[in-house]
Amino acid sequence: MPARPPAPRRPSGAGRPGRPAWLASPKVLRTEVLAGLVVALALIPEAISFSIIAGVDPRVGLFASFTMAVSIAFLGGRPAMISAATGAVALVIAPLVREHGLDHLIAAVILAGVFQVVLGLLGVARLMRFVPRSVMVGFVNALAILIFTSQLPYLRDVPWAVYAMVAIGIAIMVFLPRLTTVVPAPLIAIAVLTVAVVGTGLVVPDVGDEGALPETLPTLLLPDVPLTYETLRIIAPYAFAVALVGLMESLMTAKLVDDITDTRSNKTREAWGQGGANIITGFFGGMGGCAMIGQTMINVKVSGARTRLSTFLAGVFLLILVVGLGDVVAIIPMAALVAVMIMVSVGTFDWHSVRPSTLRRMPKSETAVMVSTVVVVVATHNLAIGVVVGVLVAALLFARRVAHLVDVTGELEQDGRVRRYRVEGALFFASSNDLIYQFDYANDPSEVVIDLSAAHVWDASTVASLDAITTKYAAKGKHAEIVGLNEASAERYERLAGHLGAGH
16 A cells, blocks of 8 residues: 655644634744734824824824724735725815815715725726736835825924934834844834933924824714715715725735735725725724825835734724823834834835836836826825826827837739738727728729738727728729638627728
8 A cells, every 4th residue: 555645744833724824823923913013103193194184183093093904904805904094095085074074074984985895896906907017116116205205294393313313213123133033123113212212301203292192992973964965965076086095005005015925815805895994984983094005014024914913903002002001102202103114115115126227128118107107196195196197108108009010011912913911910099090001092903802810900990990991992993801800800890890980
């Protein structure tokens, strides 16, 4: 009887199938817990700042960050990604708050969540395949620039000690990992600088200066708005905008984390999960949100987290810190958090993409797409708009490039009685518009064969051009025959030929 082959070995630290990795490995558990703590500390000033942008009490942003993080830990499709209150959502809803108040904001957040669930179930996540790499690179680089520039207000009109503290914090995060990675360097930097400020009595801006921290837990509530068509008319445009912006940022961030961790996420689940998290957040009085790219980079790239536990704990620690330990959190110097975010921006930027050697090698169209994405994002402070513009620029440049790949050659056959044209390339609206000018209608013989065996008919514009070509030959008493169509092209041609009007 042959010996039974040995069972395959599980990766080190892995537990039983379906068992979370952090339960099987104390090292993984420590990494996830400390990552969640670092992210929670970084979330506090961001959530307060975004609340100010939206025109609401800081508690609204802090509670939103708590409910979004905890909810998405269970509902989301990308483990270790952080969702919370974001600047993009704050910018969208600010006019609604200013004109109609907090209750309309909460109703809009709930409706935005419903929109996201519907869009997720309809498969909107599959549209991510149409986002080219150059747009992703531009997205990442623009994000890094926005993270860095968002820290500049904390470096203006401040005591000289702030600059020294930022430099010390950066130095800790650069050099400490060379000695040990047991505790995340950002957490050490925050702790060291906080102790230094308390010990020396330095007066520098701290977290408490950003706004009042909540003293109670969030509670369930219903928005006090009339359930009428007028209310729907007011909140629907804002809700739809929040849904689109949130989905785009979340799906782009999920793709970025996929690349960093070399794993795949469930984008469809992430889409409807974001919707579910926003619905929950709305019913707890939060301002809504989506994936936070900066905090996600802290969690995944800086701290090394890989599971849902870090996301869940980021939300839990945030609530504990602001409600239970608000007095302690309030004394954390902003310089410490600025240093963390500067390091995040440096680590996020794709420096390889701007090296002279890379730019020389890269096609100019790819560089143009990247630059246009960066410029629009930085100018509008809206990652979603920048991505849309980048995709449109990429599509236009691609269409222009492919349009020039169509080749038409002709030769006489059968003693000059038949002219055969061979068309090669992809025929669609950009390339087929010039196709009509590639034939010698006046001097060709009475029989013309147009061979499309090396081409593909993609749209009605091409069929209209082919109709125009045969019509022009017919007007001169000549017969043009189209041959060599593949199955898909033949089906499209037979269905549309002669039915597009006036041979155009």
